[in-house]
Amino acid sequence: MSFWTSVLGQFSNLPYPNEDCTGRTVIVTGANVGKFPGSHTSKRRSRAARHFVRLNAGKVILACRSVDKGEAAVRDIEASDPSGRRGVVDAWQLDLSSFDSVRAFAARAAALDRLDALVNNASVLTVAWATAEDHELMVTVNVLSTFLLTVMLLPALRRTAAKFNIMPHVVIVSSDGAFLVRPPPFPRRSSTVNSDTRHQKLMLASFATAQTSFPEKKADHILNRLKVNQNYTERYNTTKLLQLMLMRRLAAAIDASQKGRVVVNSLNPGFCNTQLFRSVPFPFNLFFAPALALVARSPEMGSRTLMTAAFAGEDTHGQWMANCKPHGWPAAMTGDEADRVMDKLWDELTETLEGIEPGVMNNI
Numbered sequence: 508m509s510f511w512t513s514v515l516g517q518f519s520n521l522p523y524p525n526e527d528c529t530g531r532t533v534i535v536t537g538a539n540v541g542k543f544p545g546s547h548t549s550k551r552r553s554r555a556a557r558h559f560v561r562l563n564a565g566k567v568i569l570a571c572r573s574v575d576k577g578e579a580a581v582r583d584i585e586a587s588d589p590s591g592r593r594g595v596v597d598a599w600q601l602d603l604s605s606f607d608s609v610r611a612f613a614a615r616a617a618a619l620d621r622l623d624a625l626v627n628n629a630s631v632l633t634v635a636w637a638t639a640e641d642h643e644l645m646v647t648v649n650v651l652s653t654f655l656l657t658v659m660l661l662p663a664l665r666r667t668a669a670k671f672n673i674m675p676h677v678v679i680v681s682s683d684g685a686f687l688v689r690p691p692p693f694p695r696r697s698s699t700v701n702s703d704t705r706h707q708k709l710m711l712a713s714f715a716t717a718q719t720s721f722p723e724k725k726a727d728h729i730l731n732r733l734k735v736n737q738n739y740t741e742r743y744n745t746t747k748l749l750q751l752m753l754m755r756r757l758a759a760a761i762d763a764s765q766k767g768r769v770v771v772n773s774l775n776p777g778f779c780n781t782q783l784f785r786s787v788p789f790p791f792n793l794f795f796a797p798a799l800a801l802v803a804r805s806p807e808m809g810s811r812t813l814m815t816a817a818f819a820g821e822d823t824h825g826q827w828m829a830n831c832k833p834h835g836w837p838a839a840m841t842g843d844e845a846d847r848v849m850d851k852l853w854d855e856l857t858e859t860l861e862g863i864e865p866g867v868m869n870n871i
Contacts, residue, residue, distance in 0.1 A: 521831050524814035528562040530671075532621045533817070535559075536570040536601060536629035536656070553580050554810035555626060555817075560588050560595055566619075570601035570612060570629070603629055603652035604639035606863050613659035621667040624676040624817045625660055627653050632743045636736050646733050649746035653679065654753055655860055657771075661870045665767035678816040679754050679773040682747040683829065721745055721839055724848045730855045748839060749852065751827055755840070756853040758825030760871045768824075774816045775829040776809040 535555050559567045567584075571577035577598025584596050599615065602608040616622060630649050637644040642651060657677050664675035720741065726732035733745070751773055758771045815831040816823070826833050839845060857868050 521808060521811040522815060524558045524562060524811060524818070526562060526818045528559055528564040528623075530565045530621075531559075531623040531673075532566040532568070532619055532667075533559050533564055533624045533626065534568045534570055534616060534622065534660075535626045535813075536603070536653075553584060554807040555628065555813045556580075556596060557584050557587060557807075558810060558814050560584055560592070563590075564595065565621075567596045568616070569596065569598045571598055572600070572602045574598050574600050601629075601656075603631075603648040603656075604644060606640050606652065606655065609652050609656050610659070610864060613656055616660055617663050619663060621671060622660065622663040622675070623667055623671075623673060624678065625657060625664065626678045626680070626813055626817055627657065628678075628680045628813060629653070630680065636739060638734075641734070642730070643733055643736075643742065645742050645746050646730070646749075649743075650749050650753065651856075651859060651863075653750070654757070654856060655863060655867070657757070658860060658867050658870050659864065661761075661769060664769050668767055668769070674821065675769050676817050676819070677769060677771045678813060679750055679771070680776055680813060681750045681754075681773045681827070682744070683775045683777075721748060724839075728855060729848075729852055730859060748837060751837065752840060752849045752852055753856055754827075755825055756849055757871070760853075762824075764871050766871075768821070770819065770821055770824045772816050772819060772823040772825070773827045774812050774831075775827070775834070776812045777830070 537553075553569075556567050556569060569577045569580055571580075577600075581596045581598050585593055588595075599612060600608070601612040631645055633644050639647040640651070657679075661677075664677070667673065668675050720738075722738060723729050723732040723745070733742075738745075754771060754773045761769055761771060812828070812831055816828060819828070823833065827836065828834055840849065860867050
């Protein structure tokens with residue numbers, strides 16, 4: 508996906524969601540802005556939830572770190588529903604930086620009468636090295652916990668398919684950052700940067716545009732190599748690439764198991780006007796401010812990409828979409844070498860998730 512392809516795609520006329528969701532139960536994950544500097548998905552999650560409510564969903568669950576903030580979002584969403592329905596939207600606690608939290612959430616969700624769709628919208632972009640659960644934080648949140656939650660909920664999705672004769676969906680929100688291949692210059696701290704906050708914003712601007720060469724693919728163990736504090740400005744986009752690789756392998760594993768079909772797909776929401784870029788300092792604001800004004804999608808427009816994936820047909824299983832249409836893979840995912848890397852990464856994920864929750868991969 509070239510730069511100009513991405514820019515022109517921002518002006519695509521994305522389809523307005525209109526599918527009848529009567530009776531369906533949907534989970535939408537999404538970070539509450541505040542705990543991590545780059546948690547930036549809550550507005551898009553909220554707009555997607557509004558669409559599900561408008562389309563008569565029976566239950567919409569907002570998975571969020573802060574239940575207080577989630578409940579505020581619930582009140583806002585219900586107040587905007589012209590039908591006046593109440594009790595449709597719930598806020599459940601989920602902290603993807605904690606495997607215990609993921610397990611607790613999955614156990615609670617497994618008790619639902621039905622689960623029609625899991626929209627993995629949550630993601631984090633951090634500007635300083637941090638770890639969680641013995642892995643770098645972005646790897647833990649964007650990759651390991653996302654797939655742990657997904658695999659743990661596959662039985663609930665399949666039960667729903669059998670009981671209600673529907674096709675359940677798992678959506679993984681990735682990014683066109685997976686297509687980027689070279690890192691930009693790393694901003695160095697200097698005397699002109701006089702506060703940690705300003706430095707973090709400078710770093711955030713760099714991370715948001717960082718490109719990845721994914722050098723860790725050559726390591727003996729990819730996930731272990733990602734525990735090392737190197738190539739860090741590339742890390743966010745590397746996790747977005749890993750999401751696509753693992754989504755593709757998960758879809759193939761679901762097919763091979765023949766335990767019941769679940770559509771698993773992924774998407775690029777595009778460049779959206781979120782909290783991520785609004786306070787970027789000079790000189791980065793010279794780029795981001797005009798870009799936000801000229802080409803950024805509103806959170807509602809970005810949410811349409813999630814809705815399209817959640818309603819998409821079986822032909823999108825194991826596929827990736829941009830601008831609500833199927834899209835080709837990054838170069839890093841094509842060819843024999845890419846297949847070897849994806850197989851290796853899938854084996855490592857299997858080993859890691861089994862270490863977290865023994866037997867979990869039998870769900871596939």
